[in-house]
Amino acid sequence: MHKDITYGMEQIHSGEFRDMRNLTSVNIPYSVREICDAAFEGCTGLLDINLPTSVRSIGGRAFEGCSNLSSIVMGEGITEIGDSAFKNCKSLVNVILPSGIKFISSYAFENCIKLAKISVGSGLKWLGPYAFKGCKSLKSFDFPDGLPGVEKYTFTDCSDLLGVNLTESIEYIGEYAFSGCRSFKSIQLPIGAKQIGDYAFSGCAALPALSLPNGLKEIGNYAFKDCTNLKSITIPAGVTKIGENAFYNCTNLKAINVQPANEVYSSENGVLFNKDKTVLIAYPQGKLDEEYTVMGSVKALGKYAFMNARKIKTLNLPDGLTHIGEAEFKGCINLTGFTLPFSITNIGEGAFEECISLKNIIVPGRITDIKSNTFKNCAKLVTVVIPDGVTSVGWGAFEGCERLMAVNLPDSVTEIAWNAWNGCENISSVMLSDNISLIGGGTFHGCKNLTEIEIPRSVKKIEKSAFGECAALEVAFVGCRKADITIDSEAFPSHTRIEYSE
Numbered sequence: 069m070h071k072d073i074t075y076g077m078e079q080i081h082s083g084e085f086r087d088m089r090n091l092t093s094v095n096i097p098y099s100v101r102e103i104c105d106a107a108f109e110g111c112t113g114l115l116d117i118n119l120p121t122s123v124r125s126i127g128g129r130a131f132e133g134c135s136n137l138s139s140i141v142m143g144e145g146i147t148e149i150g151d152s153a154f155k156n157c158k159s160l161v162n163v164i165l166p167s168g169i170k171f172i173s174s175y176a177f178e179n180c181i182k183l184a185k186i187s188v189g190s191g192l193k194w195l196g197p198y199a200f201k202g203c204k205s206l207k208s209f210d211f212p213d214g215l216p217g218v219e220k221y222t223f224t225d226c227s228d229l230l231g232v233n234l235t236e237s238i239e240y241i242g243e244y245a246f247s248g249c250r251s252f253k254s255i256q257l258p259i260g261a262k263q264i265g266d267y268a269f270s271g272c273a274a275l276p277a278l279s280l281p282n283g284l285k286e287i288g289n290y291a292f293k294d295c296t297n298l299k300s301i302t303i304p305a306g307v308t309k310i311g312e313n314a315f316y317n318c319t320n321l322k323a324i325n326v327q328p329a330n331e332v333y334s335s336e337n338g339v340l341f342n343k344d345k346t347v348l349i350a351y352p353q354g355k356l357d358e359e360y361t362v363m364g365s366v367k368a369l370g371k372y373a374f375m376n377a378r379k380i381k382t383l384n385l386p387d388g389l390t391h392i393g394e395a396e397f398k399g400c401i402n403l404t405g406f407t408l409p410f411s412i413t414n415i416g417e418g419a420f421e422e423c424i425s426l427k428n429i430i431v432p433g434r435i436t437d438i439k440s441n442t443f444k445n446c447a448k449l450v451t452v453v454i455p456d457g458v459t460s461v462g463w464g465a466f467e468g469c470e471r472l473m474a475v476n477l478p479d480s481v482t483e484i485a486w487n488a489w490n491g492c493e494n495i496s497s498v499m500l501s502d503n504i505s506l507i508g509g510g511t512f513h514g515c516k517n518l519t520e521i522e523i524p525r526s527v528k529k530i531e532k533s534a535f536g537e538c539a540a541l542e543v544a545f546v547g548c549r550k551a552d553i554t555i556d557s558e559a560f561p562s563h564t565r566i567e568y569s570e
Contacts, residue, residue: 069088069090069091069092069113070091070092070093070094070095071085071091071093071094071095073094073095073096073097073100074097075097075098075099076097076099077097077099077100078099078100078101078102079100079101079102079103079104080096080100080102080103080104080107080108081104081107082104082105082106082107082127083105083106083107083109084104084107085107085108085111086106086107086108086109086110086111087109087110087111088110088111088113089110089111089112089113090113091108091111091113091114092113092114092115093114093115093116094108094114094117096117096118096119096120096123097120098120098121098122099122100120100122100123101122101123101124101125102123102124102125102127103119103123103125103126103127103130104127104130105127105128105129105130105150106127106128106129106130106132107127107130107131108130108131108134109129109130109131109132109133109134110132110133110134111131111133111134111137112133112134112135112136113136114131114134114136114137115136115137115138115139116137116138116139116140116141117131117137117139117140117141118140118141119140119141119142119143119146120143120145121143121144121145122143122145123142123143123145123146124145124146124147124148125146125147125148125149125150126146126148126149126150126153127150127153128150128151128152128153128173129150129151129152129153129155130150130153130154131153131154131157132152132153132154132155132156132157133155133156133157134154134157135156135157135158135159136159137154137157137159137160138159138160138161139160139161139162140154140160140163142163142164142165142166142169143166144166144167144168145166145168146165146166146168146169147168147169147170147171148169148170148171148173149165149169149171149172149173149176150173150176151173151174151175151176151196152173152174152175152176152178153173153176153177154176154177154180155175155176155177155178155179155180156178156179156180157177157180158179158180158181158182159182160177160180160182160183161182161183161184161185161205162183162184162185162186163177163183163185163186163187164186164187165186165187165188165189166189167189167190167191168189168191169188169189169191169192170191170192170193170194171192171193171194171196172188172192172194172195172196172199173194173196173199174196174197174198174199175196175197175198175199175201176196176199176200177199177200177203178198178199178200178201178202178203179201179202179203180200180202180203181202181203181204181205182205183200183203183205183206184205184206184207184228185206185207185208186200186206186209187210188210188212189212190212190213190214191212192212192214192215193214193215194215195211195215195218195219195222196219196222197219197220197221197222197242198219198220198221198222198224199219199222200222200223200226201221201222201223201224201225201226202224202225202226203223203226204225204226204227204228205228206223206226206228206229207228207229207230208229208230208231208232208233209223209229209232209233210232210233211232211233211234211235211238212235213235213236213237214235214237215235215237215238216237216238216239216240217238217239217240217241217242218232218234218238218240218241218242218245218246219242219245220242220243220244220245220265221242221243221244221245221247222242222245222246223245223246223249224244224245224246224247224248224249225247225248225249226246226248226249227248227249227250227251228251229246229249229251229252230251230252230253230254231252231253231254231255232246232255233256234255234256234257234258234261235258236258236259236260237258237260238257238258238260238261239260239261239262239263240261240262240263240264240265241257241261241263241264241265241268241269242265242268243265243266243267243268243288244265244266244267244268244270245265245268245269246268246269246272247267247268247269247270247271247272248270248271249269249271249272250271250272250273250274251274252269252272252274252275253274253275253276254275255275255278256279257278257279257280257281257284258281259281259282259283260281260283261281261283261284262283262284262285262286263284263285263286263288264284264286264287264288264291265288265291266288266289266290266291266311267288267289267290267291267293268288268291269291269292269295270290270291270292270293270294270295271293271294271295272292272294272295273294273295273296273297274297275295275297275298276297276298276299277298277299277300277301278292278298278301279302280301280302280303280304280307281304282304282305282306283304283306284304284306284307285306285307285308285309286307286308286309286311287303287307287309287310287311287314288311288314289311289312289313289314290311290312290313290314290316291311291314292314292315292316292318293313293314293315293316293317293318294316294317294318295315295318295321296317296318296319296320297320298315298318298320298321299320299321299322299323299354300321300322300323300324300325300338301315301321301323301324301325302325302326302327303324303325303326303327303330303333303335303340304327304330305327305328305329305330305331306330307330307332307333308331308332309332310333310340310349312371313350313371313372314350315350315352315353316372316375317353317375317376318352318353318354319353319354319376319378320353320354321352321353321354321355322338322352322354322355322356323335323337323338323352323355324338324339324340324350324352325338326340330343331343333349336363338352338355339351339352339355340352341366344365345363345365345366346365346366346367346368347366347367347368347369347370348362348366348368348369348370348373349370349373350370350373351373351374351377352377353375353376353377353378355377355379356379357379357380358379358380358381358382358402359380359381359382359383359384360380360382360383360384361383361384362383362384362385362386362389363386364386364387364388365386366386366389367388367389367390368389368390368391369389369391369392369393369396370393371393371394371395371396372393372394372395372396372398373393373396374396374397374400375395375396375397375398375399375400376398376399376400377397377399377400378399378400378401378402379402380400380402380403381402381403381404381405381425382403382404382405382406383397383400383403383405383406384407385407385408385409386409387409387410387411388409388411389409389411389412390411390412390413390414391412391413391414391416392408392412392414392415392416392419393416393419394416394417394418394419395416395417395418395419395421396416396419396420397419397420397423398418398419398420398421398422398423399421399422399423400420400423401422401423401424401425402425403423403425403426404425404426404427406426406429407430408429408430408431408432409432410432410433410434411432411434412432412434412435413432413434413435413436414435415431415435415438415439415442416439416442417439417440417441417442417462418439418440418441418442418444419439419442420442420443420446421441421442421443421444421445421446422444422445422446423443423446424445424446424447424448425448426443426446426448426449427448427449427450427451428449428450428451428452429443429449429451429452429453430452430453431452431453431454431455431458432455433455433456433457434457435455435457435458436457436458436459436460437458437459437460437461437462438454438458438460438461438462438465439462439465440462440463440464440465440485441462441463441464441465441467442462442465442466443465443466443469444464444465444466444467444468444469445467445468445469446466446468446469447468447469447470447471448471449466449469449471449472450471450472450473451472451473451474452466452472454476454477454478454481455478456478456479456480457478457480458477458478458480458481459480459481459482459483460481460482460483460484460485461477461481461483461484461485461488462485462488463485463486463487463488464485464486464487464488464490465485465488465489466488466489466492467487467488467489467490467491467492468490468491468492469489469491469492470491470492470493470494471494472489472492472494472495473494473495473496473497474495474496474497474498474499475489475495475497475498475499475500476497476499477499477500477501477504478501479501479502479503480501480503481501481503481504482501482503482504482505483504483506484504484506484507484508484511485508485511486508486509486510486511486531487508487509487510487511487513488508488511488512489511489512489515490510490511490512490513490514491513491514492512492514492515493514493515493516493517494516494517495512495515495517495518496517496518496519497518498512498515498518498521499522500521500522500523500524500527501524501526502524502525502526503524503526504524504526504527505526505527505528505529506527506528506529506530506531507523507527507529507530507531507534507559508531508534509531509532509533509534509556510532510533510534510536511531511534511535512534512535512538513533513534513535513536513537513538514536514537514538515535515538515541516537516538516539516540517540518535518538518540518541519540519541519542519543520541520542520543520544520545521535521541521543521544521545522544522545522547523544523545523546523547523553524547525547525548525569526547527546527547527548527553528552528553528554529553529554529555530553530554530555530556530559530560531556531559532556532558532559533556533558533559534556534559534560535559535560535561535564536558536559536560536561537561538560538561538564539561541560541561541564542563542564542565543564543565543566543567544560544564544565544566544567545567546566546567546568546569547569548568548569549568549569550568553568
């Protein structure tokens, strides 16, 4: 269906043609100055549009969801494109914007998945957040001079984007600005750039190198997360803030260097520290050393500091270290030689998860709890010494430790969470604390070599699947009367004999 707009009309009113799915073309006369909000929203049959030079603005959602719109000619009079104006125009391929355009608002071309090229003139004053988010076919973009920065989410998930050209006016890269641009290979940050936002380059897997300008002040949280091809980076002297896990999962990063004049951070052999080297912030995951000794000045490790450091076999920690953080050594798949200093008072969740080569561990005597997933999937772990003073064992703490042979809990332990030893198929001996009241669901599920178990008198409840699939478990000796304990009907295998105390 074709529509002719009456000559003399100055506006195409809000929602005037909304959801007219059979509209295929429209003739817009030179009298029209404004395309109002949602004027053609949802016109899925519209194939092309020609906007005369009289049109000054395109309103918010004006063409949103015009999924078959493949061509649009914009007259030179247009100065403004509203929020979500062409959002989800999934057939739009090329767009040439008039030289006089000043404002492209938020979400303007979001999810235009076939948009391969767009050109803007030198008069552009504002490019809004999310403007090209999800434009998977976009290959490049040239920023005109005068824009203050790259706004948040502007190019998120532009998976074919190879690079952008930034001008000297750019002072910041917003959060998630280039997140998910997995083909992104090059960018030259201008000398005046001061801030890189949270997750700004996360998922830029093809980015091999990045030169940070001397004027840079701040690097956001997870700014370079999953930049798996990034090999080295140098922190300028003026940087005063590096956010949490800025280089998370940069698996080929071999060195994080800091310019000596920096007053907040320092580096030693490519490892990132605070200035006085009392905190080891980040160990590069691609560093090739098989042995590493943390210097004696270090009192704390940054969150995830050694996560996925796959080459390390032997790690030496200094006396005086008090805290092992969450997932601190997760994925250190070759770590075998390891001694925890007695000074350690806290070990975070998942601290040694997936350390598949770790064979033995002595938990320091000042630890009071073993948190969730601490040793999960440590497939070669044979022995663990748990000291008196530990009061709880967290969810999945030893889950998947398939070579672990025995569990010996001191009487200080009062609580065992679900799945604590789930899948530890070689466990043949379990000695439980005399002070626990609950054996949670799945606690010893899949411990196939366990033949018998003594349940302390203190236990008042055994939950579902606590000993499920313990194929060899013949008998469970319960230290109290049947009336004094609640045992789920599926707590034990059907063949297991339960003997109660008189």
